[in-house]
Amino acid sequence: MFSHAPVMINESIDSLVLNKSGAYLDCTFGLGGHSKEILKRLNSEGTLNSIDQDQMVIKYAKKIRDPRFKFEYSKFSRIGELFINKKFDGILFDLGVSSLQLDDPSRGFSFQKNGKLDMRMDQNDKVSALEWVNKAKEKELADIFYYLGEEKKSRLFAKRVIEKRRTKLIESTEELAEVTYVGKKFRNSKKHPATNIFRAIRIFINNELEEIKKALQASIDLLQDKGRLVVISFHSMEDRIVKNFLKGKLENQENTNSIKIIGKIIKPSREEINLNARSRSAILRIGEKISG
Numbered sequence: 171m172f173s174h175a176p177v178m179i180n181e182s183i184d185s186l187v188l189n190k191s192g193a194y195l196d197c198t199f200g201l202g203g204h205s206k207e208i209l210k211r212l213n214s215e216g217t218l219n220s221i222d223q224d225q226m227v228i229k230y231a232k233k234i235r236d237p238r239f240k241f242e243y244s245k246f247s248r249i250g251e252l253f254i255n256k257k258f259d260g261i262l263f264d265l266g267v268s269s270l271q272l273d274d275p276s277r278g279f280s281f282q283k284n285g286k287l288d289m290r291m292d293q294n295d296k297v298s299a300l301e302w303v304n305k306a307k308e309k310e311l312a313d314i315f316y317y318l319g320e321e322k323k324s325r326l327f328a329k330r331v332i333e334k335r336r337t338k339l340i341e342s343t344e345e346l347a348e349v350t351y352v353g354k355k356f357r358n359s360k361k362h363p364a365t366n367i368f369r370a371i372r373i374f375i376n377n378e379l380e381e382i383k384k385a386l387q388a389s390i391d392l393l394q395d396k397g398r399l400v401v402i403s404f405h406s407m408e409d410r411i412v413k414n415f416l417k418g419k420l421e422n423q424e425n426t427n428s429i430k431i432i433g434k435i436i437k438p439s440r441e442e443i444n445l446n447a448r449s450r451s452a453i454l455r456i457g458e459k460i461s462g
């Protein structure tokens with residue numbers, strides 16, 4: 171039912187799989203596009219572990235009947251505990267949401283497809299967007315819109331959320347998007363006015379930035395010497411964390427001399443962007459574990 175074009179598939183897997191008999195970890199299985207490509211590149215001795223925090227992907231993982239492949243439903247911040255005695259030749263992160271999540275109105279991620287507000291990638295998480303949007307104080311809403319969404323009208327939109335929910339709970343993605351329909355120009359602007367606050371709420375509900383920081387730190391101990399870390403980010407906040415991490419400059423980073431940057435950042439080709447508009451903001455960064 172859902173299709174998903176894996177982003178920068180060749181660029182990412184070319185930089186990841188350097189050893190056909192190696193062990194690999196895909197931290198963001200999604201619909202399995204990258205995982206399947208990794209398996210294609212491995213010989214019979216190679217192995218792939220994949221994880222994802224979305225229960226809906228379990229059925230897609232089960233379809234891969236390959237003795238070299240194992241799937242686990244988990245958050246990637248737990249990779250250190252999950253793979254305690256294991257070393258990988260390469261670890262992949264293809265961050266953000268999948269088409270499975272974005273295109274399904276019942277997951278409540280999108281202002282383009284009306285559905286009950288939710289936005290949890292992991293259905294077992296306690297707080298959904300619906301609960302948070304209807305309970306948070308005005309200042310908290312404004313801060314999240316501003317800091318995680320870089321939304322200039324953060325205070326105005328927070329105020330409008332409070333006003334709207336005085337008469338009725340904000341239950342659907344459309345009702346939430348309506349708080350951003352202000353002034354004459356909003357309908358003509360290229361970017362939907364709700365883009366930033368939806369992204370902010372999604373990042374907040376899924377604790378995305380902390381998840382990435384924890385998982386990147388844990389990945390160092392899981393990599394073999396010269397093992398590769400390949401990360402695809404989709405917005406500046408994610409990418410900044412990845413860039414700082416590879417430079418050893420992430421706040422409270424341990425093992426700052428354990429990874430080096432390989433090559434320059436890679437962006438999708440014109441052709442890929444034309445075929446898959448969602449790839450347009452993607453940025454690929456590659457790191458390599460320093461031996462010793």
Ligand SMILES: C[S@@+](CC[C@H](N)C(=O)[O-])C[C@H]1O[C@@H](n2cnc3c(N)ncnc32)[C@H](O)[C@@H]1O
Pocket residue numbers: 174175176177197198199200201202203204205221222223224227244245246247264265266267268269291381382
């Ligand atoms: C962009 S999609 C990956 C698409 C995949 N590479 C493919 O080719 O189909 C990102 C996936 O990462 C998962 N994800 C995001 N944050 C996660 C986290 N903290 N722990 C585990 N999975 C996460 C999402 O549930 C989603 O399925």
